Amino acid sequence: MYRYVEDKRFVSKMRQFCGSIMQELCHTLKRDWNIGTVFFLVGSGARNLILQNENCPIDLDYNLEFVRLDPSLSEREVKEAVRCAFNKVLRRRGLPDCQDSTAALTTATMSLYRGNPALFSMDVCIVRREPDGTLSRLIHQKNGSVQLDRYIWNTACNSDGLREKVQLIRQSGKWGEVRQAYLSLKNQYLRRNDLYHPSFICYIEAVNQVYCTMTNKTEYVTWAGSLTRK
Structure with a gap:
């Protein structure tokens, strides 16, 4: 792990x-x-x-x-x-x-x-x-x-708006939550032997998870890295 x-x-x-x-x-x-x-x-x-x-x-x-x-x-x-x-x-x-x-x-x-x-x-x-x-x-x-x-x-992989989200998360003192989410996602995909979620995609997912919790929005990231909103 x-x-x-x-x-x-x-x-x-x-x-x-x-x-x-x-x-x-x-x-x-x-x-x-x-x-x-x-x-x-x-x-x-x-x-x-x-x-x-x-x-x-x-x-x-x-x-x-x-x-x-x-x-x-x-x-x-x-x-x-x-x-x-x-x-x-x-x-x-x-x-x-x-x-x-x-x-x-x-x-x-x-x-x-x-x-x-x-x-x-x-x-x-x-x-x-x-x-x-x-x-x-x-x-x-x-x-x-x-x-x-x-x-x-x-x-390169699309990461629209990622920098702004990271800045907001850091300003809110929530970066530790991104670290926890990133580690959890990496181990989750490792257990599944999932080869379609490289580190950068895991990072985008972790940032979006924390950002959505902060802003009460629902978002997810596809394996290709494109952002989809509900």
Whole structure:
């Protein structure tokens, strides 16, 4: 079952370690490929909602956002540039190469040299900001052959109004209730072996539960993340 990681010193050092890797990745992309990027810690790591399932590794999620990119580069070339740069950074630290999944580049499990021996890994999602301000993720659609694989930009999950709800909840001193609801939902879907409710959807559901209790509204979130009101 999931539980919150309460070792604040460990969490701080883990974030610092992973942040230094991301910073070096940005520098490598700028130096070797003239690609400008910034990175952001997202997901549970950015919201103080870091969970661990028994002794399984902790996941930290990062967005790598382009701020300067040669428009002549294809999506495949962009993904390969980031993958190669990421592997360079990891190898300098004696770490294995990353794995290229559908929506992210994932590191092998790691641990800090001293202190808490808990294992953790990083998922790096490549994103760009569209003219309307929304984020799109670079998706690698694998079709069984490298030549047949496709690379496309896919609009990120819709979370309209979420920031405003979170702000209201925090101002009302109800953030602890969001933490409780998030933990409960994660364990609920774990018991059901439900693979259709990733962490971000659980977070949206937890925020909406608390918000609806505060405002006496009835709302729910579908698996795709779209908000439906009754």
